Each structure stands twice: as C-alpha cells, then as structure tokens.
Amino acid sequence: MDLQTSPRGIRGVIARHRAVAAAAALVAVALVGGGAVALGAALNDPPSAAPEPLPTETTTPSPTPTPTPQAAAPSVPPPRVRTCSVADLAADPRLANLQAQVMNAGTGEILFDRGGLTASRTASVMKVLTSAAALAVFAPDHRFATTVVRGAEPGSVVLVGGGDLTLSRTPSGSETVYPGAAHLDELARQVRAAWEADPSNPPLTKLVLDSSLFGGEPWHASWDPAERELGYMPDITALMVDGDRQDPYANTSARGTDPVGRAGEAFAAEVGGIGAIERGVAPSGAAELGRVWSPTVAQLVEKSLIVSDNTAAEMLARLVAIEVGTGGTFEAIDPAMRQVLATYGIARGGIRVVDGSGLSPDNAVPPAYLTRLFAKIESREGNLGVIRDGLPVSGQKGSLSYADRFAGDNAIADGAVFAKTGWITTGYTLSGIIHAQDGTTLTFAIYALGNVTDAAKQAIDTLATGFYRCGDELANT
Structure with missing residues (x-):
C-alpha cells in the first residue's frame, strides 16, 4: 500500500461487529477427567467496569418427556480420563x-x-x-508521520510530533534499536531545501515543538519511577527521539525527564541557525515543509x-x-x-x-x-x-x-x-x-x-x- 496513506478501517470494523458484540457470549466447556470447566461472559461490559471474574454459565434443563415403553436407554460413553498430571x-x-x-x-x-x-x-x-x-x-504496513510545517512567525518552523517514538537523532544509514526508524537529519534536509526554494523567506531562527497529539500525564502514577532510570520506560510524549534513550543503540538505556526538549535540541542542531526553541501548536493549515515515516506497525x-x-x-x-x-x-x-x-x-x-x-x-x-x-x-x-x-x-x-x-x-x-x-x-x-x-x-x-x-x-x-x-x-x- 501507499505508505503515505493512513488507513481508516476501524470504525467500519467496529460497526460490523457491534450487534454481535452486544449480544454474543463465549462458552467453552471441556470435560476434564470426568469434570467440566465452563466459561461464559457478555461482550458488552461497560468501559468503566472494574475487573471481575468471568461468570460460570448455567443452563436450565428442558422438561424430560416420559419415555414410551419401547424406547431404549441411550448409550452414554464414559468421560475421557486424562492421566498426565502436572x-x-x-x-x-x-x-x-x-x-x-x-x-x-x-x-x-x-x-x-x-x-x-x-x-x-x-x-x-x-x-x-x-x-x-x-x-x-x-x-501491518501502516506507518506514522512526523512533519515540519511553517510557523506563524517569520523565520519559524514547527516540528509536529505524530506519535512516532522511534524517530532517531542518529545519522541516516545507521540502525538504532528500532529497525526502519526515520532520522532527523533527513527531515532537516527536506526542511532546508523547501525553505531555501523560496528566496523571499527570511533566515530560519526559531523552532516550535508541537507534542499536542498526546495529552494528559506522560508518566502513569502506578509505574515505578525507577523504570525510567533503569532504562525500561520513558515519559510518553508524542514527540521524542530514540524512545528518549541516552544510548540509541541499546535496548536498555537510561531515559531522561524531558523527551520533547531532547528531540527539539537534536532537530535544531540538524537544521542549523536556530536561535530559539519553544513549545507550541502548529498553525491550522500551515504549509508542510518536510515529512518522515515511522517503522511499520508490523515492525x-x-x-x-x-x-x-x-x-x-x-x-x-x-x-x-x-x-x-x-x-x-x-x-x-x-x-x-x-x-x-x-x-x-x-x-x-x-x-x-x-x-x-x-x-x-x-x-x-x-x-x-x-x-x-x-x-x-x-x-x-x-x-x-x-x-x-x-x-x-x-x-x-x-x-x-x-x-x-x-x-x-x-x-x-x-x-x-x-x-x-x-x-x-x-x-x-x-x-x-x-x-x-x-x-x-x-x-x-x-x-x-x-x-x-x-x-x-x-x-x-x-x-x-x-x-x-x-x-x-x-x-x-
């Protein structure tokens, strides 16, 4: 598929399944050594429901008709007895x-x-x-974009985080812990070329960082803060580089406390001439100057x-x-x-x-x-x-x-x-x-x-x- 096309299939999928999901229940019954284990639960449990056991499904037997004198007793095979115990x-x-x-x-x-x-x-x-x-x-082949657009002020551009936490500050051609990751130097190259193509543009002097795609707290209250220092988890923001690792080539590497700032400083260094970096939101309808793509969903x-x-x-x-x-x-x-x-x-x-x-x-x-x-x-x-x-x-x-x-x-x-x-x-x-x-x-x-x-x-x-x-x-x- 065209990697620059964002598929939008989930609403249709959900609509097709909504009627089934609202009414269906899973029942799995297995005879185990003469006993039975049963499973059943409604599919439409409310989003705010606390965890609870799946209920065991029971059934009400239908009335049994009186057999005629000629009816033979049904032959019931004995339950299978499995013998391998753990x-x-x-x-x-x-x-x-x-x-x-x-x-x-x-x-x-x-x-x-x-x-x-x-x-x-x-x-x-x-x-x-x-x-x-x-x-x-x-x-599986869908990718997520990181873009740069023209800023509201003369001489400014906005780096817009698209949620690609694998975006890398390492040189193009090198492979980080994320195979297929995009590189800031390539994004900066596109931006400089687009900017210089218009001779009326003033020098680039300001970079605005837009990480507004993700909201709320970047660190969940139930997470152990040591996970950041031990190198297992970064703050979650829509704009970061290398999963906010200190070492982009190591799966386990200490993370920082300002992933957006780290990404901004790395991109400013690639663009060159940036005198000011600030946080903000991209202007609506702003002209795009560059775009790079994440690894695929499968990756x-x-x-x-x-x-x-x-x-x-x-x-x-x-x-x-x-x-x-x-x-x-x-x-x-x-x-x-x-x-x-x-x-x-x-x-x-x-x-x-x-x-x-x-x-x-x-x-x-x-x-x-x-x-x-x-x-x-x-x-x-x-x-x-x-x-x-x-x-x-x-x-x-x-x-x-x-x-x-x-x-x-x-x-x-x-x-x-x-x-x-x-x-x-x-x-x-x-x-x-x-x-x-x-x-x-x-x-x-x-x-x-x-x-x-x-x-x-x-x-x-x-x-x-x-x-x-x-x-x-x-x-x-």
Missing part, C-alpha cells in the same frame, strides 16, 4: 499465587485450569493485547514482543485510542482497547487496560481470554499472524532465548513454546502457544502473582514444559 509442578511455591489455563487449540477443550476466569495483572503479556488491537485498527509489534519494548507498546496503544476517537491520554486507552478487542469475538471477562506495555499492576486480564486469543493468533486470523511471527521462541528467539529461560531439563521444549514473557515486581507471567510432544497444539497462560522472586521464571518454564510433555493427555487434577 499437579506437583503447579504446587511449586516459587509460583506463589498461581493462575493458569491450558486449552487444546484444535478442539477448544480446557485441559487445565487454576483460576483461569479471574482477571489479574498480566505484566508484559499485556503487549499481546495491545498488538492485537493495533492490528485490528491499522494495516513495531515485533519490537514490542520480541524484547518486550515498552516504548513501542505505549506508542501503539495511544495511536489506537486516537484512531478510535477516545483521545490521546492514558484514560483513553481502556475504552479504546475494549471497543477494538470486541471485534475478535472473545468474551472480555473484566479486562482492564491501564497502559499498553503492562508495566502497571492495575492492568487485569483473565488467563481464559489469552488462551482464546492465542488460538486465533495460531490460526493467523485477520492480521494476527504478525503476532505469531513476532513471538519469542523457547531456546531460540527473543526473551525466551536468554540463558535463564528453558534451561536444563526444560530444554526439551526448545523451539516448541511461542510465548510472551512478563515481569513486574508483583508477578511473573508467560502466555502463548505450545506445540506439544504428542503433536497437539496448546494455548496457555501462566501467572505467578504475589511475593515472587526471579526464580519464578524457572518454575513457570518447568510448568510449561510439563504442558509440553503431556499434550492432549494433560489432566486437570
């Missing part, structure tokens, strides 16, 4: 308060469930939902998943909210995400979305939602194949290839677990897809919540490896 692995104290669910992706049967209907904090697994929402709103999704990049995830969450029309603040993310995720036809079950990255402990998603979403991801429904291709892989790719993941005996599952990792101070999480030893495709979510240590990662991997070994014989006891 009960000891699930009882590992390193998992603290365990919530988990495993589903056979082919049949929809729930094979294992521990609090799967309760919405709880997800840590960075939230990035899967953010990615799914972005791919429902934007085409941003992969970056947010493979190394759990918080900046890319927050960028996508805000731009989804703006596209849907709920606004450009943290408060706008939750109603936008609820609206967009409803188009996938999965019961949301008390989902609450505070941010796009999962850093907030106030996010809440039931494991049951994730097992169903990952079934759609595995089948590459819509644009969800982008997520499937961007997931870390046990022992091979991304955050599941680190030395402390799927090591030792768990290495038997190398290459078989495709999943998103998550960590905050009160929980470790892992959710995704398992190609089990017996050939069954499983979808799963594991939350280890509460008083957890780094050792929870190994306990999670061990439980996931247990799922891999059991496959379709996984027992719920």
